[in-house]
Amino acid sequence: MMLICAALSSLGCGADKPIQKSDMVMDTVVTLSASGAEAEAAVTEGMARLHELEKLVSPQLPDSDVSRLVQMAGSGQWVELHPEVYHLLAVAQDYAAKTNGAFDVTAKPLVDLWGVGTDHSRVPSPAEIAKAQKLVGWQKLELDEKTHSARLTEAGMGVDVGGIAKGMAADEVRKIYRRHGIKDGLLNLGGSSIYALGVNGEGQPWRIGLRHPRKDDAQEKIAVMPLTDEALSTSGDYERFFEEDGQRYHHIIDPRLGRPAQSGLMSVTITAADKLEDAGLLTDLLTTAVFVLGPEQGARFLRTMPSGISGALIDSRYQLWTTHDMAQRLEEVSQELQFWQESGEWQ
Numbered sequence: 514m515m516l517i518c519a520a521l522s523s524l525g526c527g528a529d530k531p532i533q534k535s536d537m538v539m540d541t542v543v544t545l546s547a548s549g550a551e552a553e554a555a556v557t558e559g560m561a562r563l564h565e566l567e568k569l570v571s572p573q574l575p576d577s578d579v580s581r582l583v584q585m586a587g588s589g590q591w592v593e594l595h596p597e598v599y600h601l602l603a604v605a606q607d608y609a610a611k612t613n614g615a616f617d618v619t620a621k622p623l624v625d626l627w628g629v630g631t632d633h634s635r636v637p638s639p640a641e642i643a644k645a646q647k648l649v650g651w652q653k654l655e656l657d658e659k660t661h662s663a664r665l666t667e668a669g670m671g672v673d674v675g676g677i678a679k680g681m682a683a684d685e686v687r688k689i690y691r692r693h694g695i696k697d698g699l700l701n702l703g704g705s706s707i708y709a710l711g712v713n714g715e716g717q718p719w720r721i722g723l724r725h726p727r728k729d730d731a732q733e734k735i736a737v738m739p740l741t742d743e744a745l746s747t748s749g750d751y752e753r754f755f756e757e758d759g760q761r762y763h764h765i766i767d768p769r770l771g772r773p774a775q776s777g778l779m780s781v782t783i784t785a786a787d788k789l790e791d792a793g794l795l796t797d798l799l800t801t802a803v804f805v806l807g808p809e810q811g812a813r814f815l816r817t818m819p820s821g822i823s824g825a826l827i828d829s830r831y832q833l834w835t836t837h838d839m840a841q842r843l844e845e846v847s848q849e850l851q852f853w854q855e856s857g858e859w860q
């Protein structure tokens with residue numbers, strides 16, 4: 514009986530019908546889908562876990578770990594964090610050091626000053642930027658591993674995990690899927706953080722469209738990424754921005770300059786193999802970091818990462834910079850894009 518069902522399942526046996534649920538979490542639409550005997554439980558538990566994690570990192574909730582940390586800024590007191598949040602900050606600090614502060618969760622005062630994506634977005638004065646920058650610096654966020662605690666050394670500092678929380682949340686849901694033996698499924702956190710397992714309902718690899726960075730229609734693709742047992746994240750200057758005097762000001766800040774990064778990139782997509790620890794968190798963090806670093810430095814940095822990580826960077830001249838095996842894997846690449854070869858030749 515088991516055997517018959519196993520054989521039939523590949524042809525669409527009823528038990529393997531994908532389960533799918535959507536909800537608003539972390540200010541974005543999340544869709545979880547899964548196939549397998551325990552798909553329903555995995556999706557339900559996964560969604561509950563996302564709501565739980567949101568409560569830990571939400572800047573709006575006064576009791577969240579992030580809010581408590583910010584409230585205590587400058588007091589000298591250590592704030593004990595939940596293990597997931599501690600881990601999130603520990604990885605963030607590791608990459609802040611590795612990127613010389615291009616990625617920096619303490620950029621919050623600058624994020625707030627520019628207000629990109631809010632109703633008070635504006636170009637601040639150089640004096641305002643200098644003032645906010647004094648409150649930014651990853652070295653001023655201290656962590657204590659023994660007690661899973663953290664503190665911000667100066668009053669007025671902030672922490673913004675908006676660039677990484679969804680990736681960490683995807684990893685946590687992925688763990689739940691593993692416990693339920695889910696082999697096939699898709700975690701989609703707002704389109705920018707994705708985790709694909711196995712195959713889709715048609716038995717094919719999942720196919721993720723990379724959005725065209727300059728078309729208003731979010732459905733317009735510039736390439737397609739087939740994805741199996743991998744996390745994928747994208748950061749782009751088209752997600753949240755405002756324009757003034759012909760200049761685009763977007764939501765990814767270069768903390769060292771105190772302003773939206775003008776690194777010459779329009780979008781960064783990174784994938785990480787499921788076998789890598791923190792695959793979702795890493796892709797989410799690296800897209801933001803590489804966006805700030807720009808094409809040359811960003812690609813160079815990515816090439817120092819282990820195999821299993823690969824990147825596709827689109828610069829403002831529609832030149833596509835790829836690392837690892839990305840160039841071979843991308844499909845339906847728009848003719849607008851030119852591949853940058855490591856030999857230094859454009860193709």
Ligand code: ADP
Nearest residue numbers: 615616617618673675676705748764765766801
């Ligand atoms: P999205 O949330 O749209 O997927 P990203 O993952 O690229 O976008 O993250 C951008 C968010 O990260 C910003 O909205 C801000 O909250 C935060 N952020 C901006 N600049 C930095 C930076 N240099 N380092 C760390 N976080 C940043």
Ligand code: MG
Nearest residue numbers: 676797798801
């Ligand atoms: Mg990110």
